[in-house]
Amino acid sequence: MANNFESGNLDGFTSSLGGTGTAEISSDQAHSGTCAVHLHVTADEGSLANLSTPLPAGTATAYADGWFNITQAGVLGNDVPYLRFFSGDIRVADVYRYNDNGELWLRTTAPDGTSVFTRLISSSITLSEWHHVAMRTTANGAASTVEVRFDGTLVYSSNQIATAATTLDRVQLGAEHNRQMGDSYIDDVVINAAPRAVSTASIRSAADVVAVGPDGTLWNYPASGQGTLQTRQKIGVGWSGLAKGFVADWNSDGTFDVIAQWKDGRLSVYPGRPTGGFAAARAIGTGWGSYHVTVGRWRNTDQYPGILAYDAAGTLWYYGNSAGTSLAPRIKIGTGWGGLYLTMTDFDQDGSQDLLAKRSDGRLVLFRSNGNGGFVAESRSAVGSGWNSINSITDVAGFTTGSSGLMTRLTDGRLAHYPFSRGAWGARTIVGAGWSTYNILR
Numbered sequence: 197m198a199n200n201f202e203s204g205n206l207d208g209f210t211s212s213l214g215g216t217g218t219a220e221i222s223s224d225q226a227h228s229g230t231c232a233v234h235l236h237v238t239a240d241e242g243s244l245a246n247l248s249t250p251l252p253a254g255t256a257t258a259y260a261d262g263w264f265n266i267t268q269a270g271v272l273g274n275d276v277p278y279l280r281f282f283s284g285d286i287r288v289a290d291v292y293r294y295n296d297n298g299e300l301w302l303r304t305t306a307p308d309g310t311s312v313f314t315r316l317i318s319s320s321i322t323l324s325e326w327h328h329v330a331m332r333t334t335a336n337g338a339a340s341t342v343e344v345r346f347d348g349t350l351v352y353s354s355n356q357i358a359t360a361a362t363t364l365d366r367v368q369l370g371a372e373h374n375r376q377m378g379d380s381y382i383d384d385v386v387i388n389a390a391p392r393a394v395s396t397a398s399i400r401s402a403a404d405v406v407a408v409g410p411d412g413t414l415w416n417y418p419a420s421g422q423g424t425l426q427t428r429q430k431i432g433v434g435w436s437g438l439a440k441g442f443v444a445d446w447n448s449d450g451t452f453d454v455i456a457q458w459k460d461g462r463l464s465v466y467p468g469r470p471t472g473g474f475a476a477a478r479a480i481g482t483g484w485g486s487y488h489v490t491v492g493r494w495r496n497t498d499q500y501p502g503i504l505a506y507d508a509a510g511t512l513w514y515y516g517n518s519a520g521t522s523l524a525p526r527i528k529i530g531t532g533w534g535g536l537y538l539t540m541t542d543f544d545q546d547g548s549q550d551l552l553a554k555r556s557d558g559r560l561v562l563f564r565s566n567g568n569g570g571f572v573a574e575s576r577s578a579v580g581s582g583w584n585s586i587n588s589i590t591d592v593a594g595f596t597t598g599s600s601g602l603m604t605r606l607t608d609g610r611l612a613h614y615p616f617s618r619g620a621w622g623a624r625t626i627v628g629a630g631w632s633t634y635n636i637l638r
């Protein structure tokens with residue numbers, strides 16, 4: 197759908213009006229030609245004006261692009277909207293100019309219905325000038341994507357927005373609730389929709405369970421996103437020589453890869469193909485036989501996941517991955533880590549990775565990182581006890597909608613999911629049984 201309003205109609209839009217609100221073609225302001233659409237809303241009771249474009253059923257990604265000239269802001273504490281993406285009653289993501297200071301803000305809706313606010317521009321957007329706003333949103337539950345461009349600059353991009361939505365059904369210009377006063381001229385609007393691309397990658401979710409069976413078959417157990425695993429799929433053979441395996445998007449191309457630590461000490465990366473299977477393995481190291489390995493973006497500035505590992509002497513090292521290929525020279529992080537079972541995850545969800553260290557006495561101890569490669573200077577706290585009944589731990593995300601958690605194996609072979617939020621555990625669920633002979637990737 198595209199409309200420059202030169203033909204004098206609102207083709208492609210459905211308008212909702214109430215009270216003093218109007219949505220009319222105007223020649224007072226135009227970005228192209230001589231016309232734009234003018235949304236006029238006052239603070240009077242019942243005043244409402246918006247335009248929306250319906251999206252085809254099953255739309256996952258929508259792109260909206262338009263020019264906006266706000267000539268009149270509204271009352272303090274309120275805003276003048278630019279673009280809003282909806283899934284039914286859920287306002288998945290929207291950007292607006294905040295009346296109090298003219299700043300650009302993004303609002304998204306968390307799975308529990310609360311609004312999450314992010315300031316995108318901290319200076320005041322000028323009134324009575326044309327500004328270019330473009331926004332792309334993909335509704336994908338806990339891993340939804342939002343990108344915002346303002347006057348041609350990318351001001352926000354994340355593929356880790358948590359929402360309850362998995363599809364989009366309309367894009368809106370203007371506010372859905374009344375008395376949201378403002379005057380906006382809008383021109384040269386383009387709105388496009390794309391269905392969800394059906395991924396055929398071997399590992400599709402950060403909650404999938406990947407494991408090597410007793411015969412060396414590599415299996416993926418796809419997560420449903422609703423707390424269960426689906427029918428397993430064979431994704432490889434000949435993995436009997438694996439000591440430990442790790443799932444990460446090593447080259448950050450959007451498809452999960454496998455990092456293999458072989459019993460003979462070799463370390464190799466198997467890049468996942470978007471169409472399924474893996475490209476030829478890349479050797480990234482030898483002599484890793486005695487290392488205890490974790491994989492992840494250890495430093496906040498890391499573009500690619502690296503390896504945090506301790507050696508036979510218990511010295512903890514970080515090996516960065518600066519280009520999505522081989523390992524960078526290692527950096528010493530600490531000593532005295534021998535015997536601990538480490539899991540890298542952001543347990544307190546402050547944006548910096550942490551280590552959960554399982555001790556032989558069963559206590560799970562939290563080492564919070566400072567995001568720069570080191571640890572927060574604080575006394576360590578135990579966030580669990582009795583964890584010596586667990587012999588495999590994998591950091592997962594999205595096993596239930598919007599959740600973070602650990603997928604664990606108990607010593608009796610059952611699989612258990614421990615969700616957590618901001619450093620507090622949720623209720624554990626048992627996911628399955630009979631996993632004792634499987635080597636579960638981490």
Ligand SMILES: [Ca+2]
Pocket residue numbers: 200201202226227228229230231232383384
């Ligand atoms: Ca025009």
Ligand SMILES: [Ca+2]
Pocket residue numbers: 444445446447448449450451452453467468
């Ligand atoms: Ca990849």
Ligand SMILES: [Ca+2]
Pocket residue numbers: 541542543544545546547548549550564565
């Ligand atoms: Ca943290």
